[in-house]
Amino acid sequence: xxxxxxxxxxxxxxxxxxxxxxxxxxxxxxxxxxxxxxxxxxxxxxxxxxxxxxxxxxxxxxxxxxxxxxxxxxxxxxxxxxxxxxxxxxxxxxxxxxxxxxxxxxxxxxxxxxxxxxxxx
Amino acid sequence: xxxxxxxxxxxxxxxxxxxxxxxxxxxxxxxxxxxxxxxxxxxxxxxxxxxxxxxxxxxxxxxxxxxxxxxxxxxxxxxxxxxxxxxxxxxxxxxxxxxxxxxxxxxxxxxxx
Numbered sequence: 001x002x003x004x005x006x007x008x009x010x011x012x013x014x015x016x017x018x019x020x021x022x023x024x025x026x027x028x029x030x031x032x033x034x035x036x037x038x039x040x041x042x043x044x045x046x047x048x049x050x051x052x053x054x055x056x057x058x059x060x061x062x063x064x065x066x067x068x069x070x071x072x073x074x075x076x077x078x079x080x081x082x083x084x085x086x087x088x089x090x091x092x093x094x095x096x097x098x099x100x101x102x103x104x105x106x107x108x109x110x111x112x113x114x115x116x117x118x119x120x121x
Numbered sequence: 122x123x124x125x126x127x128x129x130x131x132x133x134x135x136x137x138x139x140x141x142x143x144x145x146x147x148x149x150x151x152x153x154x155x156x157x158x159x160x161x162x163x164x165x166x167x168x169x170x171x172x173x174x175x176x177x178x179x180x181x182x183x184x185x186x187x188x189x190x191x192x193x194x195x196x197x198x199x200x201x202x203x204x205x206x207x208x209x210x211x212x213x214x215x216x217x218x219x220x221x222x223x224x225x226x227x228x229x230x231x232x233x234x
Contacts, residue, residue: 035223037171045163045171045214045225061222062122095170105218107161107176114170 002026002110004096009115016086020115022079022096027110030054030074033099035108036081038092048094049081053102064090086119093117123148123217127226133234140202142229144215149195152219159219162191162200165228166211174213175200207233 008020022034035050049060049070058070069082079096093116097108124147134140150159158178163171173182175191178198188203202209210233215226 044212044228045165045216047216047223047225050221050223059221097171100176104221104223105159107173107182107216107218108163108171109173109176109182111170111172 002098004098004110004112006094006096006112006115009094009117011118011120012086013121014087014119016119017082017084018086018117020081020083020094020096020117022081022112024077024079024096024098027098029072029077031102033102033104033106034072034079035097035099035104036070036079036094037097037108037111038090038094039114040089040092043092046092050099050104051079052104059104083117086117088119091117091119122222123150123220123224125215125217125224125226127213127215127229129229130227131230131232133232134202134205135234136207137204138234140205140209140231142200142213142215142231144193144198144200144226146196146198146217148220150217150219151195158194158198159217160191160193160198161216161218162189163214163216164209164211165214171214202231205231205233 036048055072093114095114098110100106160178162175165171179191
């Protein structure tokens with residue numbers, strides 16, 4: 001059974017940093033692209049960042065570019081999102097999602113429950 | 122960026138009746154080399170993560186009931202629930218994965234009338 005378990009969410013002050021983790025199990029992690037998608041309280045889904053199966057190619061949404069970094073450790077079956085210079089508008093539940101293929105150009109067929117990030121003073 | 126526009130924002134349908142949700146992309150998401158539209162539909166129930174229902178615009182994900190169907194190509198897409206069940210109450214999102222950044226529609230809330 002595919003499982004994705006996010007962790008690392010917390011209350012942080014504006015300008016602060018957090019590192020989110022997504023521990024994957026139940027599938028060959030190194031074969032699949034992964035993404036981070038966030039959802040602000042009461043709002044819709046917002047794609048944040050994607051990474052290919054090898055970790056060699058990443059892409060970030062403009063609103064996090066230069067602040068967030070998506071990475072993975074295939075030896076540990078873990079996806080990461082390093083979040084710096086956090087802003088109030090980054091407050092959201094952050095989900096990791098597994099793509100159907102090694103390429104990000106595919107649907108996301110499994111999602112984690114998410115981890116809550118609150119940016120507030 | 123490709124803008125995804127869903128309509129309506131919400132709809133109320135009687136049990137057993139048809140629900141139709143529309144999604145329009147600001148540019149075509151049809152990839153000519155494989156003739157596939159890079160469009161997915163997700164269902165999200167309260168307190169749960171999204172669930173993939175449809176990919177390549179019309180291919181049903183394994184385990185998804187056949188009352189869910191997707192149609193359309195290029196820029197205009199539809200998700201149809203042929204006979205609404207109580208467990209289908211949720212918010213539905215379309216997403217394009219043709220061009221980075223991948224973008225979602227604003228969501229359509231489906232309720233029971």
